[in-house]
Amino acid sequence: MFNSEEIRNDFPILNRTINGKRLVYFDNAATTHKPIQVINAIKEFYEKHNANIHRGLHTLSQEASQMYEEAHEIVAKFINAYSWREVIFTSNTTEALNLVAYGWGLWNLREGDEVVVTIMDHHSNMLPWRLIAQLKKIKIKYVDITNEGYLKYNHLEELITRKTRVVAFPVASNVLGTINDTMKISKIAHEVGAIVVADGAQSVPHTPTNVRELGVDFLAFSGHKMLGPTGSGVLWGREDILEEMKPFKVGGDTIKDVTLDYIVWHDLPWRFEAGTANIAEGIGLAEAVKYLTKIGMKNIRNHEIELVRYTLKRFEELGEEIQYYGPRNPYDKTGVVSFNVKELDHHVVGAALDVFGIAVRTGMHCAHPLHYRLGLKGTIRASYYLYNTFEEIDYLMESLEKIIMLKESFSKEKPSTLCTGT
Ligand code: PMP
Secondary structure, eight states: OOOHHHHHTTOGGGGOEETTEEOEEOBTTTOOOOOHHHHHHHHHIIIIIOOOSSSOSSHHHHHHHHHHHHHHHHHHHHTTOSOGGGEEEESSHHHHHHHHIIIIIHHHOOTTOEEEEETTOOHHHHHHHHHHHHHHTOEEEEEOBOTTSOBOHHHHHHHOOTTEEEEEEESBOTTTOBBOOHHHHHHHHHHTTOEEEEEOTTTTTTSOOOHHHHOOSEEEEEGGGTTSOTTOEEEEEOHHHHHHOOOSSOSTTSEEEEOSSOEEEOSTTGGGSOSSOOHHHHHHHHHHHHHHHHHOHHHHHHHHHHHHHHHHHHHHHHGGGEEEESOSSGGGBOSEEEEEETTSOHHHHHHHHHHTTEEOEEEOTTOHHHHHHHTOSOEEEEEOOTTOOHHHHHHHHHHHHHHHHTGGGSOSSOOTTSOOOO
16 A cells, blocks of 8 residues: 555654744655665775776675666666666766767757757756757758647657658656656657657656666666666666667776777677776666655556645635646646746745745756747746655645735745746
């Protein structure tokens, strides 16, 4: 039985108070908290097994190497990869997506080629292609969205032509929560021979993922957004494409042999994991995956659907004071709800919610083109995970009601000491 109250006991940080109030953490799309099992796995690694991997015949190095390799296997199984050779550990989604742009795009794109991305992409899946476009004189095309925040699939079909070599998109939007039809996009892209680069940063932590069914060629995601440590991320790629792809960072552990005349690249995935890896982080990520698997990804997905359904219902009760964005149907989105309070700057609301102990993200969430498309200067984003509860949503609504009541006393200006909100 899924029980978020019981799950909370595994997360020490959830006992914290912020401004004298119990922490309500609704910033899971940025990063999630870590259960004690993950914290202990990292601690145990440093206390008992710490050594560099693939570098020594001594016992500690052998143990660390084995643990790190097993971590790849555990992640491979979690996403139903054919082999752990297809699983490259990176620092985060951003690094994984840059690896595709520089490892594949830089070497395979030619002047006149086209790359199709979406207006709802996070900068991490858009800007690498923008730089490659400048270098290689290729054209970028942007798929539009409907006013409700769904991708316009007929526009996507119009944009994809024989010139399209890459189609990049988020499996789920980090602002609207929209879950895109990955299989459909992959099919359309493959009909013209394009490669499909899916940003799974907001989907892999929240929904069951099966790379054999998705039909994509690459899938990037962040370990730190799925209970793993910061510095952990993954690029899954189709083995035949990875075999042909060039490394993006090169150096130690990427080669089998080097002379002054030739380089023999290492086997997959080590060819793409240059330098000393984030070893403890990779092992911590595997522990996070074990934890998520034990809870069950379907259970997590169902819990988030109900949290979103409840939030939208409560928003409706607040009437025109709240404007929210993205699909209205909770089945079409992940546990991400972006909104604004009428007449109040998003940063002002974010700072006020912090006074109540509620952590939300405010700004454009690294998706500026999407916000400009929607005519917004920014949004307040509540993003949920397995440890969030309906009571916490009630508390968010009560706090918002108080903020709305006190509206006149708030400065209309953006607080100057706050983050830039990008
Ligand atoms: N893509 C999406 C959809 C995201 O939500 C994020 C994180 N906000 C990223 C990419 C980048 O992730 P990271 O910062 O871990 O590289």
